[in-house]
Amino acid sequence: MNLDKVISGFFIILAMTLNFGFFYGDMDSLVSHSKYELMAAIIVNLIATTLKLGDKTQMGSVLLATSLVADIQLIAAATIWTVAHYAYTVNLEITGIVISLSGGALLANLISVALYVGDTLKSKR
Template sequence: MSLEKVVFSFFILLALTLNFGFVLGEFDNPDHHHSFELLAVIVVNLIATVLKFGDRTQTGALLLASSLVAVLQLLAAGVVWAYAAHVSATGMDSVMMASIVSLAAGALLANVVSVVLIIIDTVNLRR
């Protein structure tokens, strides 16, 4: 067992579970979603993305692409949150929260794709 593969898998699974935890709850209720949890999701996804650089296989390219999609959507969610909290006249309302959670849910789907690709790659290594 390679320590590098364990760390790599750890961050990918952590990104998925943190993202799931943020999305879980009523989409439009700001009380069910915390800004620090979104920040943790963004940071862990960025770390997972950096760990995917350097793999020159087709699976590695798909992993990197799915991770970049997740980071892009999470950064967009963070921008919407910052806009709602600091610029918007209405503040954090249900419409803004629904937009943030929808973007995070898209990132969740990209993280699920990453985990499925890792599982497929692992199964193929056994053969």
């Protein structure tokens, strides 16, 4: 068993599940979306991104790209939510933007997990 692959796979899948946990809920209200879960999703996504930096293969490049997309969207969602909370009011438009950005990050994480599993299945012992 390759410990590096286990740790990398753990963080890739954890990033996706935390992102799903934040995304899942009522689209009209941020009450069912935890700010702590969004922060955890950002931190785990950043850890998963740093773990993908050393891979110099073509698949590693695609995995890094999907991780960067998820990072940017989750950071943008947190930034918009924070600015709206402290500078403006959090209305339905802001709620929709935050949840939609996390949905885009979830899609990037799903692609990353699918590619990771496909690469694992393709690799030889």
